[in-house]
Amino acid sequence: MKVLVAVKRVVDYNVKVRxxxxxxxVDTANVKMSINPFCEIAVEEAVRLKEKGVVSEIVAVSMGxxxxxxxxxxxxxxxxxxxxxxxxxxxLQPLAVAKCLKAIVDKEEPQMVILGKQSxxxxxxxxxxxxxxxxxxxxxxxxxxxxxxxxDVKVTREIDGGLQTVELKLPAIVTTDLRLNEPxxxxxxxxxxxxxxxxxxxxxxxLGVDITPRxxxxxxxxxxxxxAGVKVADVAELVEKLKNEAKVI
Amino acid sequence: MSFLVIAEHDNAxxxxxxxxxxxxxxxxxGDIAVLVAxxxxxxxxxxxAKVEGVSKVLLADNSAYEHQLAENVAKLVAxxxxxxxxxxxxxxTTGKNMLPRAAALLDVxxxxxxxxxxxxxxxxxxxxAGNVIATVQSSDAIKVISVxxxxxxxxxxxxxxxxxxxxxxxxDAGVSTFVGEELAKSDRPELTAASVVISGxxxxxxxxxxxxxxxxxxxxxxxxxxxxxxxxxxFVPNDMQVGQTGKIVAPxxxxxxxxxxxxxxxxxxxDSKVIVAINKDEEAPIFSVADYGLxxxxxxxxxxxxxxx
Numbered sequence: 001m002k003v004l005v006a007v008k009r010v011v012d013y014n015v016k017v018r019x020x021x022x023x024x025x026v027d028t029a030n031v032k033m034s035i036n037p038f039c040e041i042a043v044e045e046a047v048r049l050k051e052k053g054v055v056s057e058i059v060a061v062s063m064g065x066x067x068x069x070x071x072x073x074x075x076x077x078x079x080x081x082x083x084x085x086x087x088x089x090x091x092l093q094p095l096a097v098a099k100c101l102k103a104i105v106d107k108e109e110p111q112m113v114i115l116g117k118q119s120x121x122x123x124x125x126x127x128x129x130x131x132x133x134x135x136x137x138x139x140x141x142x143x144x145x146x147x148x149x150x151x152d153v154k155v156t157r158e159i160d161g162g163l164q165t166v167e168l169k170l171p172a173i174v175t176t177d178l179r180l181n182e183p184x185x186x187x188x189x190x191x192x193x194x195x196x197x198x199x200x201x202x203x204x205x206x207l208g209v210d211i212t213p214r215x216x217x218x219x220x221x222x223x224x225x226x227x228a229g230v231k232v233a234d235v236a237e238l239v240e241k242l243k244n245e246a247k248v249i
Numbered sequence: 250m251s252f253l254v255i256a257e258h259d260n261a262x263x264x265x266x267x268x269x270x271x272x273x274x275x276x277x278x279g280d281i282a283v284l285v286a287x288x289x290x291x292x293x294x295x296x297x298a299k300v301e302g303v304s305k306v307l308l309a310d311n312s313a314y315e316h317q318l319a320e321n322v323a324k325l326v327a328x329x330x331x332x333x334x335x336x337x338x339x340x341x342t343t344g345k346n347m348l349p350r351a352a353a354l355l356d357v358x359x360x361x362x363x364x365x366x367x368x369x370x371x372x373x374x375x376x377x378a379g380n381v382i383a384t385v386q387s388s389d390a391i392k393v394i395s396v397x398x399x400x401x402x403x404x405x406x407x408x409x410x411x412x413x414x415x416x417x418x419x420x421d422a423g424v425s426t427f428v429g430e431e432l433a434k435s436d437r438p439e440l441t442a443a444s445v446v447i448s449g450x451x452x453x454x455x456x457x458x459x460x461x462x463x464x465x466x467x468x469x470x471x472x473x474x475x476x477x478x479x480x481x482x483x484f485v486p487n488d489m490q491v492g493q494t495g496k497i498v499a500p501x502x503x504x505x506x507x508x509x510x511x512x513x514x515x516x517x518x519x520d521s522k523v524i525v526a527i528n529k530d531e532e533a534p535i536f537s538v539a540d541y542g543l544x545x546x547x548x549x550x551x552x553x554x555x556x557x558x
Contacts, residue, residue, distance in 0.1 A: 011377070016380060016512065017377045017380055017381060018380075018381075019381055026376075026377065026381055093358050094349070094358065094359075095352075095353060095356075095357070095358040098353060118494075120377070120378060121376065121377055122376055123361070123362065123375065123376050123377070123378065123493070124349075124359075124361045125345050125349070125361055125362075126349035126352075126359055126361060127349075129319065129323075129345075129346065129347075129348075129349035129350040129353070130349050130350065130352065130353035131353075132319070132320070132350050132353075133323060133349075133350040133351070133352075133353035133354045134353055136422070136424070137424060138320055138422070138424035138425035139319055139320065139346070139350065139425075141319070141345075141346045142342060142346070144487075154428065157342075157346075158342070158487060158488070159342040159343070159430075159488075160341050160342045160343070160441070160488070160496070161432045161433060161439070161488055162430065162431050162432035162433045162488050163430070163431045163432075163488075164316075164427075164429075164430045164431075165427075165428040165429045165430070166318065166425050166426065166427055166428060167425065167426045167428050168424060168425050169423075169424050169425070172424070177494075178477075178487075178494060179481075179487055213358075214357070214358035214387065214388055214389050215358050215360065215385050215386060215387045215388065215389075216385070216386045216388070217383050217384070217385055217386075218371065218384045218385070218386055219383070219384040220376075220381050220382065220383050220384070221381070221382050221384075222380070222381065222382070223375065223379060223380070223381070223382050223519075226519055226524075226537075226538045228536060228537045228538065228539065228542075229524075229539055229540035229541055229542065230540075230541060230542070231531075231536070231541075231542045231543070231544060232541050232542065232543050234543070234545070235543065235545070235550055235553040235554050235557060236557065238525065238541055238543050238554065239554065239557045239558065241541055242502070242523070242525070242541070246502070246523045246540065246541070248445070248501050248502040248522070248523050249445075249469065249502065249558065
């Protein structure tokens with residue numbers, strides 16, 4: 001079966017971003033960009049399903065500027081077979097991304113779409129669920145285990161307080177949580193091979209999708225700083241402070 | 250303005266997260282209806298009807314909603330939500346799973362995880378793992394919002410006397426079925442609801458050493474959490490993880506034991522009222538947010554603390 005994997009270009013997780021001085025946006029000039037870690041887990045899961053013989057083709061999709069090709073190439077180096085870039089320099093919000101993905105799903109007709117549960121820039125945690133609504137597919141979000149059995153996929157989900165398992169009819173949507181797998185490193189030969197894999201480019205217009213933003217960011221600011229308190233000398237002083245100063249025990 | 254608040258419950262009990270979500274709706278101001286979707290959940294609707302500030306309870310009692318399957322509940326929420334200016338759900342795993350799906354059915358771009366209300370269409374929310382706070386304005390006709398529960402003080406459990414109306418809709422999308430659930434059983438309070446939380450990090454060295462924290466927790470009536478490092482190392486199960494991608498907690502007292510204080514952990518606990526850090530590395534970033542820092546070997550300090558309480 002065919003699997004579609006969504007990959008997003010984001011500020012690398014090791015970079016500490018800061019708001020611009022005028023508060024219009026975060027400062028991403030000269031910052032290292034990478035594939036969103038949750039998306040990397042999604043690629044890895046698709047590749048593992050291919051290695052098990054469940055999946056025959058993996059299509060990696062990204063959206064945004066031309067540079068998103070880099071993240072598609074990363075996915076191709078990890079084992080995806082071909083890539084699709086939906087190119088636009090306009091702001092893409094999760095609803096618009098879900099609509100573009102829906103248009104690609106209609107064309108490609110994958111049996112499964114695997115996405116990261118959230119991206120580490122916007123922290124929205126929405127796209128997979130919205131793609132589920134638009135396609136009518138079932139959704140296994142925050143997955144920690146994925147098993148394909150015949151025409152169904154069983155997904156174990158990380159929920160508050162434990163784990164939940166659901167069974168979805170294929171085609172279905174899966175969004176990855178951190179512990180679904182540990183992504184491999186791309187080997188040099190695979191990075192070289194990835195450069196020759198096909199990568200098609202389209203646009204939201206060509207897909208017939210209106211990407212007009214629905215929300216506007218009015219301001220970005222650093223969070224309220226918490227002041228460091230005092231160092232206590234020993235456990236006795238700690239207990240005394242907690243009892244008499246903070247009055248929390 | 251009119252609000253539809255989606256109740257968090259397990260068919261038996263109304264969960265506290267609902268009270269914080271009602272509080273967020275109250276902060277905007279208007280008529281608040283609470284939707285209880287489940288199976289055999291009439292008692293939950295009764296409890297929701299008593300909550301302060303609630304003017305109506307909608308009860309959708311049907312087997313299709315028993316396990317809160319997003320495919321079914323989202324359809325119900327989208328159907329009912331058309332008549333409201335705002336739809337709110339707590340940013341729990343249940344809310345995060347269902348709400349964006351409902352929003353897409355309504356052709357709305359939802360706003361996740363709000364921490365403050367600026368006006369009826371403008372909200373603050375953390376991005377970049379809490380490193381940045383964005384103020385976001387929605388131009389959609391219906392605002393669909395998930396609420397970070399720790400950012401809003403719960404409304405009172407009592408004080409309301411809303412009417413309960415039955416909703417006769419049974420949306421079974423037929424694409425998903427519930428197989429099973431494995432919930433961690435514990436006599437200690439739930440992490441996100443506890444007034445005291447003790448968390449262990451990589452410094453705990455192994456899972457057995459967490460026994461020390463459990464003992465201390467039992468003395469304080471506390472819940473026990475962990476950093477991502479401790480979870481990734483396999484010391485404890487992942488539902489104990491406190492942090493941006495785990496649980497967000499804001500107890501009265503947070504005790505971080507053997508936790509260095511990575512930014513993504515701080516994002517999950519920095520709104521706690523009082524923070525205590527116990528770590529032998531005095532340069533650990535956790536000390537920069539701690540009200541009380543103790544530079545000590547945790548294997549000596551924790552038992553001593555337990556003995557002195």
